[in-house]
Amino acid sequence: MDRMIYVAMTGAKQSSFQQATIANNLANANTPGFRAELAAFRAVPATGGTGLPTRAFVLEQTTGADMTPGVVQTTGRSLDIALTTGGFFAVQTPSGEAYTRNGSLEIDPNGILRTRDGQQVQGDGGPISIPSESVISIGHDGTISASPPGDPTQSNQIGRIKLVEPGERQMERGSDGLFRPRDGQPLEADASVKLMQGALESSNVNAVEQLVKMIDYQRHYDMQVRLLQAADQNDRAAAQVLTLS
Known part of the structure:
Protein backbone atom coordinates (compact mmCIF):
# COMPACT_ATOMS: atom_id res chain seq x y z
CA MET A 1 0.00 0.00 0.00
CA THR A 68 12.12 30.41 -30.59
CA PRO A 69 12.48 34.11 -31.54
CA GLY A 70 9.81 36.52 -30.36
CA VAL A 71 8.15 39.15 -32.54
CA VAL A 72 10.18 42.35 -33.06
CA GLN A 73 7.98 45.37 -32.34
CA THR A 74 8.94 48.95 -33.18
CA THR A 75 8.85 51.35 -30.22
CA GLY A 76 10.71 54.40 -31.55
CA ARG A 77 12.56 54.73 -28.24
CA SER A 78 16.29 55.33 -28.77
CA LEU A 79 17.30 53.11 -25.82
CA ASP A 80 15.30 50.10 -26.97
CA ILE A 81 17.20 47.45 -28.92
CA ALA A 82 16.14 44.13 -30.44
CA LEU A 83 18.49 41.43 -31.65
CA THR A 84 17.59 40.57 -35.22
CA THR A 85 19.72 37.40 -35.24
CA GLY A 86 20.45 34.70 -32.69
CA GLY A 87 22.67 35.45 -29.74
CA PHE A 88 22.61 37.70 -26.69
CA PHE A 89 24.11 40.91 -25.37
CA ALA A 90 26.25 40.94 -22.24
CA VAL A 91 25.43 42.47 -18.86
CA GLN A 92 27.39 42.58 -15.61
CA THR A 93 25.87 41.03 -12.48
CA PRO A 94 27.27 40.61 -8.94
CA SER A 95 28.13 37.00 -9.84
CA GLY A 96 29.87 37.90 -13.12
CA GLU A 97 28.98 38.35 -16.76
CA ALA A 98 25.57 37.12 -17.94
CA TYR A 99 23.55 37.37 -21.13
CA THR A 100 20.06 38.47 -22.10
CA ARG A 101 17.87 39.48 -25.03
CA ASN A 102 15.77 41.98 -23.07
CA GLY A 103 16.81 45.18 -24.82
CA SER A 104 14.82 47.70 -22.79
CA LEU A 105 17.70 49.92 -21.60
CA GLU A 106 18.04 53.08 -19.56
CA ILE A 107 20.75 55.49 -18.36
CA ASP A 108 21.28 55.75 -14.60
CA PRO A 109 22.03 59.06 -12.78
CA ASN A 110 25.76 58.41 -13.21
CA GLY A 111 25.44 58.09 -16.98
CA ILE A 112 25.95 54.29 -17.06
CA LEU A 113 23.91 52.29 -19.57
CA ARG A 114 21.85 49.62 -17.78
CA THR A 115 18.95 47.26 -18.33
CA ARG A 116 15.60 48.03 -16.72
CA ASP A 117 16.52 45.46 -14.05
CA GLY A 118 19.63 47.44 -13.12
CA GLN A 119 22.42 45.35 -14.68
CA GLN A 120 25.25 47.24 -16.39
CA VAL A 121 25.35 46.72 -20.14
CA GLN A 122 28.78 45.46 -21.07
CA GLY A 123 30.79 47.05 -23.84
CA ASP A 124 33.94 45.72 -25.46
CA GLY A 125 35.96 47.37 -22.70
CA GLY A 126 33.56 47.28 -19.77
CA PRO A 127 30.59 49.47 -18.74
CA ILE A 128 29.32 52.04 -21.24
CA SER A 129 29.17 55.66 -20.05
CA ILE A 130 26.74 58.01 -21.83
CA PRO A 131 27.51 61.78 -21.91
CA SER A 132 24.86 63.92 -20.28
CA GLU A 133 22.07 65.28 -22.53
CA SER A 134 23.47 63.62 -25.64
CA VAL A 135 21.46 62.09 -28.48
CA ILE A 136 22.14 58.36 -28.75
CA SER A 137 22.46 56.34 -31.93
CA ILE A 138 23.03 52.57 -31.88
CA GLY A 139 24.29 50.81 -34.99
CA HIS A 140 23.44 47.30 -36.17
CA ASP A 141 26.76 46.04 -34.80
CA GLY A 142 26.09 47.48 -31.34
CA THR A 143 28.21 50.63 -31.83
CA ILE A 144 26.91 53.52 -29.70
CA SER A 145 27.42 57.06 -30.92
CA ALA A 146 26.54 60.26 -29.07
CA SER A 147 25.99 63.73 -30.48
CA PRO A 148 24.99 67.09 -28.92
CA PRO A 149 21.27 67.96 -29.16
CA GLY A 150 20.48 69.54 -32.52
CA ASP A 151 23.90 68.81 -34.05
CA PRO A 152 24.06 65.22 -35.39
CA THR A 153 27.20 66.06 -37.41
CA GLN A 154 29.28 66.05 -34.21
CA SER A 155 28.64 62.37 -33.52
CA ASN A 156 31.32 60.49 -31.56
CA GLN A 157 31.59 56.78 -30.92
CA ILE A 158 31.52 56.11 -27.18
CA GLY A 159 31.34 52.34 -27.01
CA ARG A 160 30.01 49.12 -28.46
CA ILE A 161 27.56 46.72 -26.84
CA LYS A 162 29.12 43.29 -26.42
CA LEU A 163 27.15 40.86 -28.58
CA VAL A 164 27.74 37.10 -28.36
CA GLU A 165 26.57 33.99 -30.19
CA PRO A 166 27.38 30.97 -28.01
CA GLY A 167 24.93 28.46 -29.42
CA GLU A 168 21.71 27.61 -27.60
CA ARG A 169 22.90 24.31 -26.12
CA GLN A 170 25.86 25.96 -24.39
CA MET A 171 23.64 28.25 -22.30
CA GLU A 172 21.57 27.68 -19.19
CA ARG A 173 19.09 29.97 -17.52
CA GLY A 174 19.68 31.21 -13.98
CA SER A 175 17.06 31.93 -11.34
CA ASP A 176 17.34 35.63 -12.28
CA GLY A 177 16.19 34.91 -15.85
CA LEU A 178 19.63 35.62 -17.33
CA PHE A 179 21.63 33.09 -19.35
CA ARG A 180 25.16 31.91 -18.61
CA PRO A 181 27.56 29.46 -20.32
CA ARG A 182 27.48 25.98 -18.84
CA ASP A 183 31.25 26.07 -18.36
CA GLY A 184 31.04 29.38 -16.46
CA GLN A 185 33.53 31.17 -18.73
CA PRO A 186 32.82 34.63 -20.26
CA LEU A 187 32.11 34.58 -23.98
CA GLU A 188 33.95 36.39 -26.74
CA ALA A 189 32.19 39.06 -28.79
CA ASP A 190 30.77 37.88 -32.12
CA ALA A 191 30.51 40.33 -35.04
CA SER A 192 27.82 38.23 -36.74
CA VAL A 193 25.19 39.22 -34.17
CA LYS A 194 23.10 42.22 -35.26
CA LEU A 195 20.55 44.42 -33.56
CA MET A 196 17.97 47.08 -34.33
CA GLN A 197 17.53 50.38 -32.48
CA GLY A 198 14.08 51.62 -31.53
CA ALA A 199 12.51 48.16 -31.25
CA LEU A 200 11.98 45.37 -28.73
CA GLU A 201 11.68 41.63 -29.14
CA SER A 202 8.55 40.34 -27.43
CA SER A 203 8.40 37.33 -25.14
CA ASN A 204 7.97 34.02 -26.97
Whole structure:
Protein backbone atom coordinates (compact mmCIF):
# COMPACT_ATOMS: atom_id res chain seq x y z
CA MET A 1 0.00 0.00 0.00
CA ASP A 2 2.82 2.40 0.80
CA ARG A 3 4.08 2.13 -2.79
CA MET A 4 0.86 3.61 -4.12
CA ILE A 5 0.97 6.42 -1.54
CA TYR A 6 4.62 7.19 -2.26
CA VAL A 7 4.22 7.32 -6.03
CA ALA A 8 1.05 9.44 -5.81
CA MET A 9 2.69 11.79 -3.32
CA THR A 10 5.71 12.45 -5.53
CA GLY A 11 3.47 12.87 -8.57
CA ALA A 12 1.35 15.50 -6.80
CA LYS A 13 4.43 17.32 -5.50
CA GLN A 14 6.11 17.53 -8.89
CA SER A 15 2.87 18.55 -10.58
CA SER A 16 2.76 21.56 -8.27
CA PHE A 17 6.36 22.40 -9.25
CA GLN A 18 5.39 22.19 -12.93
CA GLN A 19 2.53 24.59 -12.30
CA ALA A 20 5.02 27.02 -10.73
CA THR A 21 7.14 26.86 -13.90
CA ILE A 22 4.10 27.60 -16.04
CA ALA A 23 3.06 30.44 -13.72
CA ASN A 24 6.51 32.00 -14.15
CA ASN A 25 6.15 31.79 -17.93
CA LEU A 26 2.74 33.46 -17.78
CA ALA A 27 4.07 36.18 -15.49
CA ASN A 28 6.69 37.00 -18.14
CA ALA A 29 4.40 36.87 -21.16
CA ASN A 30 4.98 40.62 -21.64
CA THR A 31 8.68 40.71 -20.66
CA PRO A 32 10.78 41.72 -23.69
CA GLY A 33 13.15 39.01 -24.92
CA PHE A 34 11.89 36.42 -22.41
CA ARG A 35 12.36 32.76 -23.32
CA ALA A 36 9.74 30.31 -22.06
CA GLU A 37 11.09 27.79 -19.57
CA LEU A 38 10.69 24.13 -20.47
CA ALA A 39 10.27 21.35 -17.92
CA ALA A 40 9.52 17.64 -17.95
CA PHE A 41 8.94 14.70 -15.62
CA ARG A 42 11.24 11.74 -15.20
CA ALA A 43 11.04 8.61 -13.07
CA VAL A 44 13.80 8.01 -10.51
CA PRO A 45 14.01 4.58 -8.84
CA ALA A 46 14.44 4.49 -5.08
CA THR A 47 16.48 1.56 -3.79
CA GLY A 48 15.59 -0.25 -0.60
CA GLY A 49 17.85 -1.68 2.07
CA THR A 50 18.63 -4.71 -0.10
CA GLY A 51 19.69 -2.53 -2.99
CA LEU A 52 16.70 -3.57 -5.13
CA PRO A 53 14.58 -0.85 -6.80
CA THR A 54 11.33 -1.25 -4.89
CA ARG A 55 9.81 2.15 -5.67
CA ALA A 56 10.06 4.98 -8.16
CA PHE A 57 9.33 8.60 -7.56
CA VAL A 58 8.64 11.42 -10.00
CA LEU A 59 11.04 14.31 -10.48
CA GLU A 60 10.34 17.54 -12.35
CA GLN A 61 13.41 18.88 -14.12
CA THR A 62 14.05 21.95 -16.24
CA THR A 63 15.12 20.81 -19.69
CA GLY A 64 16.08 24.28 -20.89
CA ALA A 65 14.40 27.20 -22.57
CA ASP A 66 12.37 27.58 -25.72
CA MET A 67 14.71 29.64 -27.91
CA THR A 68 12.12 30.41 -30.59
CA PRO A 69 12.48 34.11 -31.54
CA GLY A 70 9.81 36.52 -30.36
CA VAL A 71 8.15 39.15 -32.54
CA VAL A 72 10.18 42.35 -33.06
CA GLN A 73 7.98 45.37 -32.34
CA THR A 74 8.94 48.95 -33.18
CA THR A 75 8.85 51.35 -30.22
CA GLY A 76 10.71 54.40 -31.55
CA ARG A 77 12.56 54.73 -28.24
CA SER A 78 16.29 55.33 -28.77
CA LEU A 79 17.30 53.11 -25.82
CA ASP A 80 15.30 50.10 -26.97
CA ILE A 81 17.20 47.45 -28.92
CA ALA A 82 16.14 44.13 -30.44
CA LEU A 83 18.49 41.43 -31.65
CA THR A 84 17.59 40.57 -35.22
CA THR A 85 19.72 37.40 -35.24
CA GLY A 86 20.45 34.70 -32.69
CA GLY A 87 22.67 35.45 -29.74
CA PHE A 88 22.61 37.70 -26.69
CA PHE A 89 24.11 40.91 -25.37
CA ALA A 90 26.25 40.94 -22.24
CA VAL A 91 25.43 42.47 -18.86
CA GLN A 92 27.39 42.58 -15.61
CA THR A 93 25.87 41.03 -12.48
CA PRO A 94 27.27 40.61 -8.94
CA SER A 95 28.13 37.00 -9.84
CA GLY A 96 29.87 37.90 -13.12
CA GLU A 97 28.98 38.35 -16.76
CA ALA A 98 25.57 37.12 -17.94
CA TYR A 99 23.55 37.37 -21.13
CA THR A 100 20.06 38.47 -22.10
CA ARG A 101 17.87 39.48 -25.03
CA ASN A 102 15.77 41.98 -23.07
CA GLY A 103 16.81 45.18 -24.82
CA SER A 104 14.82 47.70 -22.79
CA LEU A 105 17.70 49.92 -21.60
CA GLU A 106 18.04 53.08 -19.56
CA ILE A 107 20.75 55.49 -18.36
CA ASP A 108 21.28 55.75 -14.60
CA PRO A 109 22.03 59.06 -12.78
CA ASN A 110 25.76 58.41 -13.21
CA GLY A 111 25.44 58.09 -16.98
CA ILE A 112 25.95 54.29 -17.06
CA LEU A 113 23.91 52.29 -19.57
CA ARG A 114 21.85 49.62 -17.78
CA THR A 115 18.95 47.26 -18.33
CA ARG A 116 15.60 48.03 -16.72
CA ASP A 117 16.52 45.46 -14.05
CA GLY A 118 19.63 47.44 -13.12
CA GLN A 119 22.42 45.35 -14.68
CA GLN A 120 25.25 47.24 -16.39
CA VAL A 121 25.35 46.72 -20.14
CA GLN A 122 28.78 45.46 -21.07
CA GLY A 123 30.79 47.05 -23.84
CA ASP A 124 33.94 45.72 -25.46
CA GLY A 125 35.96 47.37 -22.70
CA GLY A 126 33.56 47.28 -19.77
CA PRO A 127 30.59 49.47 -18.74
CA ILE A 128 29.32 52.04 -21.24
CA SER A 129 29.17 55.66 -20.05
CA ILE A 130 26.74 58.01 -21.83
CA PRO A 131 27.51 61.78 -21.91
CA SER A 132 24.86 63.92 -20.28
CA GLU A 133 22.07 65.28 -22.53
CA SER A 134 23.47 63.62 -25.64
CA VAL A 135 21.46 62.09 -28.48
CA ILE A 136 22.14 58.36 -28.75
CA SER A 137 22.46 56.34 -31.93
CA ILE A 138 23.03 52.57 -31.88
CA GLY A 139 24.29 50.81 -34.99
CA HIS A 140 23.44 47.30 -36.17
CA ASP A 141 26.76 46.04 -34.80
CA GLY A 142 26.09 47.48 -31.34
CA THR A 143 28.21 50.63 -31.83
CA ILE A 144 26.91 53.52 -29.70
CA SER A 145 27.42 57.06 -30.92
CA ALA A 146 26.54 60.26 -29.07
CA SER A 147 25.99 63.73 -30.48
CA PRO A 148 24.99 67.09 -28.92
CA PRO A 149 21.27 67.96 -29.16
CA GLY A 150 20.48 69.54 -32.52
CA ASP A 151 23.90 68.81 -34.05
CA PRO A 152 24.06 65.22 -35.39
CA THR A 153 27.20 66.06 -37.41
CA GLN A 154 29.28 66.05 -34.21
CA SER A 155 28.64 62.37 -33.52
CA ASN A 156 31.32 60.49 -31.56
CA GLN A 157 31.59 56.78 -30.92
CA ILE A 158 31.52 56.11 -27.18
CA GLY A 159 31.34 52.34 -27.01
CA ARG A 160 30.01 49.12 -28.46
CA ILE A 161 27.56 46.72 -26.84
CA LYS A 162 29.12 43.29 -26.42
CA LEU A 163 27.15 40.86 -28.58
CA VAL A 164 27.74 37.10 -28.36
CA GLU A 165 26.57 33.99 -30.19
CA PRO A 166 27.38 30.97 -28.01
CA GLY A 167 24.93 28.46 -29.42
CA GLU A 168 21.71 27.61 -27.60
CA ARG A 169 22.90 24.31 -26.12
CA GLN A 170 25.86 25.96 -24.39
CA MET A 171 23.64 28.25 -22.30
CA GLU A 172 21.57 27.68 -19.19
CA ARG A 173 19.09 29.97 -17.52
CA GLY A 174 19.68 31.21 -13.98
CA SER A 175 17.06 31.93 -11.34
CA ASP A 176 17.34 35.63 -12.28
CA GLY A 177 16.19 34.91 -15.85
CA LEU A 178 19.63 35.62 -17.33
CA PHE A 179 21.63 33.09 -19.35
CA ARG A 180 25.16 31.91 -18.61
CA PRO A 181 27.56 29.46 -20.32
CA ARG A 182 27.48 25.98 -18.84
CA ASP A 183 31.25 26.07 -18.36
CA GLY A 184 31.04 29.38 -16.46
CA GLN A 185 33.53 31.17 -18.73
CA PRO A 186 32.82 34.63 -20.26
CA LEU A 187 32.11 34.58 -23.98
CA GLU A 188 33.95 36.39 -26.74
CA ALA A 189 32.19 39.06 -28.79
CA ASP A 190 30.77 37.88 -32.12
CA ALA A 191 30.51 40.33 -35.04
CA SER A 192 27.82 38.23 -36.74
CA VAL A 193 25.19 39.22 -34.17
CA LYS A 194 23.10 42.22 -35.26
CA LEU A 195 20.55 44.42 -33.56
CA MET A 196 17.97 47.08 -34.33
CA GLN A 197 17.53 50.38 -32.48
CA GLY A 198 14.08 51.62 -31.53
CA ALA A 199 12.51 48.16 -31.25
CA LEU A 200 11.98 45.37 -28.73
CA GLU A 201 11.68 41.63 -29.14
CA SER A 202 8.55 40.34 -27.43
CA SER A 203 8.40 37.33 -25.14
CA ASN A 204 7.97 34.02 -26.97
CA VAL A 205 5.49 32.76 -24.35
CA ASN A 206 2.21 31.58 -25.87
CA ALA A 207 -0.25 32.52 -23.14
CA VAL A 208 -3.06 30.30 -24.43
CA GLU A 209 -0.78 27.27 -24.65
CA GLN A 210 0.55 27.89 -21.14
CA LEU A 211 -2.97 28.23 -19.73
CA VAL A 212 -3.96 24.89 -21.30
CA LYS A 213 -0.88 23.30 -19.73
CA MET A 214 -1.78 24.83 -16.36
CA ILE A 215 -5.25 23.22 -16.52
CA ASP A 216 -3.73 19.90 -17.58
CA TYR A 217 -1.28 19.80 -14.67
CA GLN A 218 -3.97 20.89 -12.22
CA ARG A 219 -6.01 17.88 -13.31
CA HIS A 220 -2.93 15.70 -12.96
CA TYR A 221 -2.44 17.00 -9.43
CA ASP A 222 -6.08 16.31 -8.56
CA MET A 223 -5.75 12.75 -9.88
CA GLN A 224 -2.72 12.11 -7.66
CA VAL A 225 -4.60 13.44 -4.63
CA ARG A 226 -7.50 11.10 -5.38
CA LEU A 227 -5.04 8.21 -5.51
CA LEU A 228 -3.78 9.20 -2.06
CA GLN A 229 -7.34 9.23 -0.77
CA ALA A 230 -8.05 5.83 -2.34
CA ALA A 231 -4.91 4.37 -0.77
CA ASP A 232 -5.98 5.71 2.61
CA GLN A 233 -9.46 4.19 2.25
CA ASN A 234 -7.96 0.82 1.24
CA ASP A 235 -5.63 0.94 4.22
CA ARG A 236 -8.52 1.63 6.58
CA ALA A 237 -10.59 -1.18 5.08
CA ALA A 238 -7.70 -3.63 5.40
CA ALA A 239 -7.14 -2.61 9.02
CA GLN A 240 -10.83 -3.15 9.75
CA VAL A 241 -10.76 -6.65 8.22
CA LEU A 242 -7.74 -7.56 10.33
CA THR A 243 -9.53 -6.27 13.44
CA LEU A 244 -12.61 -8.42 12.76
CA SER A 245 -10.47 -11.50 12.19
